[in-house]
Amino acid sequence: MTQADSQNQPLHQPVLYHQIIHALHPFSPGLYVDGTVGAGGHAWGVLDACQPEGRLLGLDLDPQALEIANQRLSVFNPRVTLVQASYATLLEQMRRLGWQHVNGIMLDLGVSSIQLDRPERGFSFLSDGPLDMRFSPEQPTTAEEMVNTFPEADLADLIWRYGEEPQSRRIARAIATARPLYTTHELAEVVSRATGGRRGRLHPATRTFQALRIAVNQELQTIETVLPLAVKALAPGGRLAVLTFHSLEDRIVKQFIRRESKDCICPPEQPDCTCQHTASVIDITRHPIVATEEEKLDNPRARSAHLRIAEKR
Numbered sequence: 001m002t003q004a005d006s007q008n009q010p011l012h013q014p015v016l017y018h019q020i021i022h023a024l025h026p027f028s029p030g031l032y033v034d035g036t037v038g039a040g041g042h043a044w045g046v047l048d049a050c051q052p053e054g055r056l057l058g059l060d061l062d063p064q065a066l067e068i069a070n071q072r073l074s075v076f077n078p079r080v081t082l083v084q085a086s087y088a089t090l091l092e093q094m095r096r097l098g099w100q101h102v103n104g105i106m107l108d109l110g111v112s113s114i115q116l117d118r119p120e121r122g123f124s125f126l127s128d129g130p131l132d133m134r135f136s137p138e139q140p141t142t143a144e145e146m147v148n149t150f151p152e153a154d155l156a157d158l159i160w161r162y163g164e165e166p167q168s169r170r171i172a173r174a175i176a177t178a179r180p181l182y183t184t185h186e187l188a189e190v191v192s193r194a195t196g197g198r199r200g201r202l203h204p205a206t207r208t209f210q211a212l213r214i215a216v217n218q219e220l221q222t223i224e225t226v227l228p229l230a231v232k233a234l235a236p237g238g239r240l241a242v243l244t245f246h247s248l249e250d251r252i253v254k255q256f257i258r259r260e261s262k263d264c265i266c267p268p269e270q271p272d273c274t275c276q277h278t279a280s281v282i283d284i285t286r287h288p289i290v291a292t293e294e295e296k297l298d299n300p301r302a303r304s305a306h307l308r309i310a311e312k313r
């Protein structure tokens, strides 16, 4: 089967698809985890490549995404298992299947088009919807709650830290003055007014929306948690492929792989090693893999994508 198979409708166009499948080089009877299975695009490629006996465990917090993945990947049953769970629980989910180690793990850390295109999910300011932004409906805090209850200083801090937004204080003040706010359009308008409207390529609310989404879903903390667990889950020679979409996530992944690929992590000025650290991975991509100009034109989501790969020693 090929990627263009009729089962593989482009609801969400997977980014750096061939590069990820190539990096994981799936084989039969290998075991694989897709921690962010989404619409199943990358998972499809792995399942296709590890025929006839390779298996894949797909995790996602979003039940709507899992429903789509389930339909699309059913052609590979019984080699695929899908579970609504955070990738931070991957060791537990593997244990349930009786898997001790796996041969490849992938994490595609963006928002899927399925989520962006549904106004009721509240991820996008391009359409009007409630200020939700949760990947899982079971998560307790929504963006609406943050926007309407956080003290102004905490909002400013959040927008600065997770959105790298230079006008965070001004935006937080405008939100605090205008609230309560209930919809994506209301919030986008308040931010646009506070910042004087569009200047460059980005919509003025882009960074604020990114910051709220990261905070609502505790994205950076979850990435920090999963990386050592993923290395633990891999069999020697197994590969971890992580696709990030902004510098905050990429920095965490880059620093983790750099550190874990060194035998000593003592400060460089220290003459003798006292850390007793040993490298657990090989850094396969010293520089991240990025999309070609052709892919960027075809799929704007690919513009900011960085793919990093580590191999378990």
Ligand SMILES: C[S@@+](CC[C@H](N)C(=O)[O-])C[C@H]1O[C@@H](n2cnc3c(N)ncnc32)[C@H](O)[C@@H]1O
Pocket (backbone or CB within 6 Å): 012, 013, 014, 015, 035, 036, 037, 038, 039, 040, 041, 042, 043, 059, 060, 061, 062, 065, 085, 086, 087, 088, 108, 109, 110, 111, 112, 135, 217, 222
């Ligand atoms: C960019 S999409 C993945 C798309 C997928 N690679 C494909 O080809 O269709 C990212 C997915 O990660 C999910 N997600 C975000 N945080 C998660 C977490 N902590 N655990 C599991 N899934 C998560 C989102 O719900 C979303 O469906």
